[in-house]
Each structure stands twice: as structure tokens, then as C-alpha cells.
Amino acid sequence: ELLARGAAYRDYATAEELQAEREQAQAEKRPFLYSRRFMAETPADCARFEAQGRQAVVRLKMPREGSLVINDLVRGEVVFEWAREQDHVVQRADGTCLYHLASVVDDYDFQITHVIRAEEHLSNTPRQVFIAQALGYPLPAYAHLPYVAEPGSKNKLSxxxxxxxxxxxxxxxxxxxxxxxxxxxxxxxxxxxxxxxxxxxxxxxxxxxxxxxxxxxxxxxxxxxxxxxxxxxxxxxxxxxxxxxxxxxxxxxxxxxxxxxxxxxQLPLAEKVERMLPYLVRAGLLSRPVKEEDRALLERVVIACGERLKVLGDILYYGDFFFREWPEYDTKAVAKQLGEQRARERLLRFVEGPLETEPFTAEALEQAMQAFVAAEGVKVGDVIHALRVAVTGKTIGPGLYDCLAILGREACRQRIVRAVELAGKPVG
Known part of the structure; x- marks a missing residue:
């Protein structure tokens, strides 16, 4: 239809001939514009070129004078000079169609009213408007959005x-x-x-x-x-x-x-729990179907972690040790916090003392800790850092007393003893 309306033509130029024209334009310091030297305007022209062994592509026959004005919904009035537009290929020699033609026809078939795309496609607009008008299609509204730039730069993010x-x-x-x-x-x-x-x-x-x-x-x-x-x-x-x-x-x-x-x-607790469960499953810490006791455990962990959980996957960093039989110990932290024998001995005394606290709640454990450090003649920091590493394997995480209460007395006892053994010979 474009051929019949004079909006396109069959072109028999070879790649080498086109390149020669580009090089000549460059040598003459002028913009390249195809001469249409191998344009076939009649069946006789086609026969003559084909007799030479040439193959045809279909090119748009773009206007060579005047301008196109569009009202872009983002950029306002945009003017394109037709003389700067190339005769773009819209159909290859093998009969397959290229983007510009396919895009315009698809938009028409799907009754697209607004073409909203990135600003780098602004230069495609003149040839697409030309195709649409040549085919008698109504023009959609165009809006070309700015791209996202690199951090601290105006260059396009890549x-x-x-x-x-x-x-x-x-x-x-x-x-x-x-x-x-x-x-x-x-x-x-x-x-x-x-x-x-x-x-x-x-x-x-x-x-x-x-x-x-x-x-x-x-x-x-x-x-x-x-x-x-x-x-x-x-x-x-x-x-x-x-x-x-x-x-x-x-x-x-x-x-x-x-x-x-x-x-x-802002996310409700129940929704946080539901959205975090898949991460624990994918990490192999829980399995499907999730048991109600595991769901209840996760809810307690999420409450304890509080604002530390910035993304759903953070549950694997701040709360994984709740779902393991044994924590994955940070070996450097173990060496630092439990390296001295007196620190290990103090932890074992903690097992025999505050860990027997009733009720086994965060509040009661904190009170027991205060009494314990007073009796030991040390500061709270001399105990809680080593204790955290022993029961969680980490140096950071939810409140320590919450961790102890959620893990339970027996799990804490076993983990402390195991950490002491890992850090040095068993003592006591």
C-alpha cells in the first residue's frame, strides 16, 4: 500500500554503493542523504536491476522539504526538518518487515491512542508519523519520557x-x-x-x-x-x-x-510474616507446607527484629538462627568474644544462674542479668556480647533478651555449651 501511494519505493542499491555515498558526503562535509540512484519507479526498472543480480529492499520515500510539527505531551511543540530524515528501510529483501512499519501497523490494529515511551525514541517519530499518514491512520498522541540518569550524573543509567x-x-x-x-x-x-x-x-x-x-x-x-x-x-x-x-x-x-x-x-505484621515465609523456604530454613508453630515463631521473630527488617530478605540475616538447629558461627566473633577462658567460664556460670530464671521471659532475663553482673563484679557488656555470639552466632541482631526468650531455655543452654567448646577446651 505504501508503494502504491508513492510513500515508499523499491531500492536496489548494494551495501557497498550506499557506503560509497556516505563516504563522499563525509569528504564533502555535508550530511548524508541517499541519492535514490537505484530507486525503481517502474516494473521495467525492477526488471533491469534484477537482471544485474540485484535484490530490492523497500524504503520510505521521505519528503525532502518542509517540516513536521508535533505537540508532545511532555516536551511540548517539537519540530523535525524533513530534509534531515533518511529513507529508512521498512522491508528487507527476504520480505520481512522492520520495526518502524510493524510498530505503526500494530498500534493502529490495537487502537493505541497514546504512544508513551523513552525520549531516545523521539527521533523515530517523524518516520512513524509519515507511515501512519501515508496509510490514512489517525495519529496517536505522543509523550516522550525522560530516562533515569546515573547517580549524581545526567548520563543514562546502564x-x-x-x-x-x-x-x-x-x-x-x-x-x-x-x-x-x-x-x-x-x-x-x-x-x-x-x-x-x-x-x-x-x-x-x-x-x-x-x-x-x-x-x-x-x-x-x-x-x-x-x-x-x-x-x-x-x-x-x-x-x-x-x-x-x-x-x-x-x-x-x-x-x-x-x-x-x-x-x-507500615506493613501489617500478618502481611510481613506471609511475605517473609517464602524467603525462609527458599533458603531451606522452612519447608512447605509451613507448620503453624513455625508461622507463630516467625511472628515472634519479626516483632523482636522490629525496624531492623528493611526488606523482606533481611529475615535471613537477622533471624535465620531461630530456624536452625545450630547457628552459623562467625568464627572471628567467637574468637574475639569467647577467646579468653574467663569469658567462657562466665558464660557457663550464666547457664547455671540466670538461665534458670522463671518465668523465662525477656523482662525476667534482663533483671537476672543485672543481678548476675553485679555478683560477678563486671559490666553488662562483658557478658552480653559473648552471650549473643554464643546463642545467635552473630554480633548484631534483635534484642538479646528477646532472642533468649524466643529460643527457649534448653536451646540456649545447648548453644552456649557448644560455643564454649568451639572457642576452646571445655571448662568447668
Missing amino acids: KRKLDKYLKQRDFAQVYEHGLAIARALRLEAAAETFNPVVVDFYEQVGYLPEALLNYLLLLGWSLDDKTEFLTREQMVANFSLERVTRASASFDPKKLWAFQDHYMQ
């Missing part, structure tokens, strides 16, 4: 520049935090896929979809100068292309982290 971005502190923190969760899940952390530039990274680590959506929305749009947090319903009700900014916005990992923290703390 998944291929991970090494460069890791030199930026906030970006590196997001990546390293995610990497720790990936290791716990035994995920392959290849730079091409496990990368804070790729959306899948956030799904795997456990960012909330609503947090990521809210952050991305505000990268190039705003409701006003003060509103940051919006529900999905508010986003739909208030969004308009007219409020999209023309300039690109830099990806700010610290800002994204703040959005995630906000939404995570």
Missing part, C-alpha cells in the same frame, strides 16, 4: 556500568546488602542480572512493589512540592503526563531506601 556505580557509596551499600541476601538464598549473583539497575534485583532481595513504584513515579513526576507517599489509587487518580518533567532525574539509592523503609514499617 546495567553495564556496575563497576563504575559501585564506587558511589549509597549504590554500593544497596548492592552489598542485596548480595548478602542473595548468598543466603543461594542465588547466582551475576552482574548482568543481579544488579540494582535491574528491577529483578529488588524483587529477589525483597523490596516491596509499592515502595519501588512510588519511588519510580516521583523520579520524573510530582503531585506537588510536598507529597511523597501515594497509594496506588492516588497515583492513578492524580497522574497526568503534563506534570512529567522534561529533564532526566538521577537514580538516588538512598532515597529509594527511605521509601522502602517507610512502606516496610
Whole structure:
């Protein structure tokens, strides 16, 4: 149809002939514009070229004078000079069609009213408008959105520049935090896929979809100068292309982290538990179907961890030891906190004293600890750091007394004895 309407032509130029024209234009310091020397305008022209062994492609026959003006819903009035447009190929010699033609026809068939895409596609618009008008299609509205820029830069964000971005502190923190969760899940952390530039990274680590959506929305749009947090319903009700900014916005990992923290703390306890269960299952710490006692245990752990849980996957860092028979001991921490014999002896006396406290609650254990350190003539810090490593395997985590109460007396006893044995010869 484009051929019949004079909007396209069969071209028999070889790649070498086209390259020669480009080189000549470069030598003459002028923009390249195909001469149409091998354009076939009649069946006789086609026969003559084909007799020479040439094959035809179909090119658009773009206007060579005048201009196209479109009203972009983001960028306003945009003017394109037709003389700068090339006669783009829309059908290969083998009969297959290329992007520009296929895109316009698909949009028409699917009754697309708005073409909303990244600004790098703005240059495609003149040839697509030309095709649509030549075929008698109504034009959709166009809106070209700004791209997301690199942290602290105006350059386009790229998944291929991970090494460069890791030199930026906030970006590196997001990546390293995610990497720790990936290791716990035994995920392959290849730079091409496990990368804070790729959306899948956030799904795997456990960012909330609503947090990521809210952050991305505000990268190039705003409701006003003060509103940051919006529900999905508010986003739909208030969004308009007219409020999209023309300039690109830099990806700010610290800002994204703040959005995630906000939404995570707003998430109801029951929903946190349900969303974290799959992470424990994938890490091999729980199995399906999940037992009610395991679900109840997770609820207690989530409460104890509190605001430490920034993403769903954090349960594997702050709470994994609750779901293991034995904690995975940080060997350096064991050596530091339990390296001295008197520290190990003190822990065993703790087993014989405060660990027998009734009731075995966080509050009662804290009171027993105060009495214990007073009797020992030491500071609380001389006991709790070694005790934490002994029962959790880590140097950080939920409140120590909460950990003891949740694990239970017997589990704590066994872990303390085991840690003492690991740190040195059994004593006492």
C-alpha cells in the first residue's frame, strides 16, 4: 500500500554503493542523504536491476522539504526538518518487515491512542508519523519520557556500568546488602542480572512493589512540592503526563531506601510474616507446607527484629538462627568474644544462674542479668556480647533478651555449651 501511494519505493542499491555515498558526503562535509540512484519507479526498472543480480529492499520515500510539527505531551511543540530524515528501510529483501512499519501497523490494529515511551525514541517519530499518514491512520498522541540518569550524573543509567556505580557509596551499600541476601538464598549473583539497575534485583532481595513504584513515579513526576507517599489509587487518580518533567532525574539509592523503609514499617505484621515465609523456604530454613508453630515463631521473630527488617530478605540475616538447629558461627566473633577462658567460664556460670530464671521471659532475663553482673563484679557488656555470639552466632541482631526468650531455655543452654567448646577446651 505504501508503494502504491508513492510513500515508499523499491531500492536496489548494494551495501557497498550506499557506503560509497556516505563516504563522499563525509569528504564533502555535508550530511548524508541517499541519492535514490537505484530507486525503481517502474516494473521495467525492477526488471533491469534484477537482471544485474540485484535484490530490492523497500524504503520510505521521505519528503525532502518542509517540516513536521508535533505537540508532545511532555516536551511540548517539537519540530523535525524533513530534509534531515533518511529513507529508512521498512522491508528487507527476504520480505520481512522492520520495526518502524510493524510498530505503526500494530498500534493502529490495537487502537493505541497514546504512544508513551523513552525520549531516545523521539527521533523515530517523524518516520512513524509519515507511515501512519501515508496509510490514512489517525495519529496517536505522543509523550516522550525522560530516562533515569546515573547517580549524581545526567548520563543514562546502564546495567553495564556496575563497576563504575559501585564506587558511589549509597549504590554500593544497596548492592552489598542485596548480595548478602542473595548468598543466603543461594542465588547466582551475576552482574548482568543481579544488579540494582535491574528491577529483578529488588524483587529477589525483597523490596516491596509499592515502595519501588512510588519511588519510580516521583523520579520524573510530582503531585506537588510536598507529597511523597501515594497509594496506588492516588497515583492513578492524580497522574497526568503534563506534570512529567522534561529533564532526566538521577537514580538516588538512598532515597529509594527511605521509601522502602517507610512502606516496610507500615506493613501489617500478618502481611510481613506471609511475605517473609517464602524467603525462609527458599533458603531451606522452612519447608512447605509451613507448620503453624513455625508461622507463630516467625511472628515472634519479626516483632523482636522490629525496624531492623528493611526488606523482606533481611529475615535471613537477622533471624535465620531461630530456624536452625545450630547457628552459623562467625568464627572471628567467637574468637574475639569467647577467646579468653574467663569469658567462657562466665558464660557457663550464666547457664547455671540466670538461665534458670522463671518465668523465662525477656523482662525476667534482663533483671537476672543485672543481678548476675553485679555478683560477678563486671559490666553488662562483658557478658552480653559473648552471650549473643554464643546463642545467635552473630554480633548484631534483635534484642538479646528477646532472642533468649524466643529460643527457649534448653536451646540456649545447648548453644552456649557448644560455643564454649568451639572457642576452646571445655571448662568447668
